[in-house]
Structure formats: structure tokens, C-alpha cells
Amino acid sequence: MEPKPPAIIGLDVHKTDAIVAAEEAHSTSGGLIATENRQPGLPSSEGQNPAFAGNWSTVKKLFAVATGLLLNFNVTMSSSLPSGAVDTLASAFNITSHQQTSLPVAVFLIGYIFGPIIFGPMSESYGRRICFISSFALYTLFTLACALSPNWPSLLIFRFFVGIGASAPQTVTGGMYADLYPNLLHRGKAVMILGLTSNAGPLVGPIIAGYSSTTNWHWMFWISLIMAGANWPLLLLLPETFAPVILRSLAKAESSLKESAQTKTIQKMKGSGMKELVMVVLTRPIRMLFAEPLVFFTDLFLLYEYTIFFLNFESYPIIFKGLYGLSSGQAALALLPIGVGAVIAVFVFLWYDRFLAKSKAQGKTWAQCEEYRRLPLACAGGPLYAVSLFWLAWTARPNIHWIVPSLAGIPYGMGIDLTFMALNNYLTDAYGIYSASALASSVFSRNIIAALLLPLATYQMFEQLGIGWACSVLGFLCAALCPIPFIMIKYGPVLRERSPFCQQLKQSQGVDKQMEV
Secondary structure (H helix, E strand, O other): OOOOOOOOOOOOOOHHHOHHHHHHHHHHOOOOOOOOOOOOOOOOOOOOOOHHHHOOOOHHHHHHHHHHHHHHHHHHHHHHHHHHHHHHHHHHOOOOOOOHHHHHHHHHHHHHHHHHHHHHHHHHHHHHHHHHHHHHHHHHHHHHHHHOOOOOHHHHHHHHHHHHHHHHHHHHHHHHHHHHOOEEEHHHHHHHHHHHHHHHHHHHHHHHHHHHOHHHHHHHHHHHHHHHHHHHHHHOOOEEEEEEEEHHHHHHOOOOOOEEEEHHHHHHHOOOOOHHHHHHHHOOHHHHHHHHHHHHHHHHHHHHHHHHOOOHHHHHHHHHHHOOOOOHHHHOOOOHHHHHHHHHHHHHHHHHHHHHHHHOOOOHHHHHHHHHOOOHHHHHHHHHHHHHHHHHHHHOOOOOOOOOHHHHHHHHHHHHHHHHHHHHHHHHHHHHHHHHHHHHHHHHHHHHHHHHHHHHHHHOOOOOOOHHHHHHHHHHHHHOOOHHHHHHHHHHHHHHHHHHHHHHHHHHHHHHHHHHH
């Protein structure tokens, strides 16, 4: 039986399979617990079936977390890999156009566009593990194809499919961590490290290519393939973490369950066929992007920072090779201060977690607001990001040592990591079981812009405006977006109250509390 149409056209505000499964699992798994630091709609970790990810041992959880981090590091490293061997690729394939040399990274990002709208929502229907395995198999296969590319067009086509395969760890890992850690504090730390690998991977890629592919461009892809191969044993041992899929497996294993509530849950989990898959599941990230203000403005801020992040893989060679005469490998090393800033951001994140917990314990009013759990970090990250762009703009001069503009990467890395960690955590906390779709909409939107601007704007902008004003324009745009997290702190509670997705999670939390009583 089809659910009633939602009050707002285009939103599937009826209960999803995951919510139905979680609510009906009370009768067979001992009830659900929802507290201040727990995510509603998921089995709790107290006195529950050990099959559920939230009930796993610490070692098993850490294994799943580590597997997700390594997957994410591998695919993000590959995203920027060719930017460190532009000269070698151009020489091998006789490419002279600056727009052409940026295409291996741009087409990868185009692949990122299509992957999330498939793997994100699919993971919310069929589980995390199948999405990881299928996408990473695609990634591995076409990484091999890149290494064996006979010509330039084939390399670009293969890079596109590498991007599709690389997209699942970017969108599904956050959802897996939500499965593993119903406790929001613990989950926040896992997502924090995930954000660090998302920014560290692209920084390492050009360095590997810059030193391994100075004469033979194939080597950067062989190294990427070796790293992917090392990840496969961990991936194959990774258990499923998504609660409804685990319930399905439990029901199949217990043949004595005929008409029990759990059996009914499994029937509801089967959905209403291909029509629901296409109309509800696969379209959810796009609908969330345009119908959920929290998702839209979060994506707006992140897509800008993300776009500038990838523009740097084109602009840094312009600055450090063109202005200072460094080699490709040395120019890539100029990116390392960004990694230093990202590590500093991790310590800031951990300090703020302790500060927030202390403030809550003292009964301070502001600390009880959900928006203050994450968003103040983004309020600090935005201005740091803007400052770094102005720093780079006006210190990149022939009479100033190259280390000075390079050090602009420290506030840059702090800014982008604080913003990404805060806003991605905020979306994960706010949308719970929908978080994979919310994160997929973010990945989808920011890669569209980055893929379009990377080959079309970078070289032309720096050539026409010069280094100083090109970076300054980017800094001014960033400054204009900095108020977004401040606005979300003020209006976030109202927007969550009006969100059909958030309200479904709130209703689930109400059921949890009733069952607990």
C-alpha cells in the first residue's frame, strides 16, 4: 500500500524503511533508547543484540572506522593525483592547452557528481557494505585502466569512471559511522577524522605524482592501484552496519519467525519496487538539496571552499613553479602547510568538545542548543579561510621567500577542516538515517561547480588578474559567505522544526521514549 502524499510536494515524509524497521524492532530486540547524545531510529548499545553495529565491541567498531578512513584516503588521494604530473602527461600525450591539462582532475570530479546520487540513497535501502564493495571494485578496475591508457581520450574516460567508483566512501562512510556510534559525541570524533582524511588525501596525491612520475606518468597510477589492493582485505572483512539490513539477515537466519513483528518489518523493508527506488530513494539527495534550507546553505558554503581547494591544485603550480621556479614535486610540497593546519583543526575540535561538555555540565543555556554542538567551529573556520586567501594573494612576490606564501596554508587548512568537520557533523546529527542522502547532495553540488570551474577558470583568472587579485577575489567571495553558520545558529532550530525529514526522526525519538518508559 502506497503511503499518503506528503504535505510538501516532492518530499517523502512518510516513514522510510529504516524508521519502520527500527520502530518495529522493539518487540524483538528489547526496545530503543534515545537520550540527549543518542541518535533516534537506531538500536541502542545497552542490552541489545550484538549483531547491531551500535552494539559491537570497541575493537570491531575501530576496525570498521579504520576501513572507512583508508577507503576515503585512497579515493581522495586519487582525485588530485594527475595535478602533480601535468608536465609529464602533457609531454607524453602532446597536450599544449592549459584547459586540457586540468581535465584528468575535472572528469574525476564529474564522476563524483553521478556516484553520490546512486550510492548515497542506495546505502539507505540495501546497506553500506554492498555500496562500498561495488564502488571500490569500479574504482580499482579503472585505476588499472588509467595505468594502461593508450591515449588521452581513453585516460579521461577511465578517470571519469574512477571518480564514480571513488564517490561512495565520500558519501556512505558518514552514514556508516552513524550506524556505529548512536552517541553523537563519539560519532563526531569519527566524522572529524574522516574529514581530515578527505583533505589530507588530495594533498598527498600531487606529492606522490610529482616525485614518482617525473619521467614515466604510469607510476602514479600503479602506486594508487597498489594502495587500493592493500585496502581490499579490510573491505572484504567489513561487516554490514545498517540496522534494517541486519534485521533482514536475522529474520532469514531464524526460520521459526513466521508472522512475528520482525517478519512484518522485513516485508516493509522490501519497499514497493522499482518505482519507489527511482522516485523516492535515488531522487532524495536532489530533493533535499532544494527543499531543505539547512542542506542548501551548508552545501553552498562547502561547495565554495571545496572548489577553491581543488583550484589550488592548478594555482599552486602557477605560483610556485611559475613565480619561484620550483619543480613539480617541490611545488606540491608547498601544499603541506595545509595539512599542518588540518591537524591543528583536529585539536581545536577536540578542545571544543570538552569545552561544550563542561558548559553543559555547568547548566549554561547556550550549551543546551543543538546548533552549538557543531556550528561555532564553522563560524571560526570561515574567517580563517578568507584570511589565508588574502595572505597568499599579497605575499606571493619574487622578493618574498616562497615559504611565506606557503605558510598561508596553515590558516587555510584550519579553516577548511573546521568548516567541513562542523557542517558535515551538523548534517549527520540533524538528518540521522537520512545523513547519507544529505551528504550525497553536498558532494553532488560541490563537484558540479568544481568540475566546471577547474578547467575553465583557473589559468584564465590568474593570467588576467594576476596572482594578487585572483586570490583576493576568492577571498572576498569567501568573506561574503562567512555569515552562513552564524545565521544557521540563530535560525537552525526553526528550520529543523519545519523540516519533514527532521520531524520524522523526532517522531521516532518520541516512540523510543515511550518504549523506554
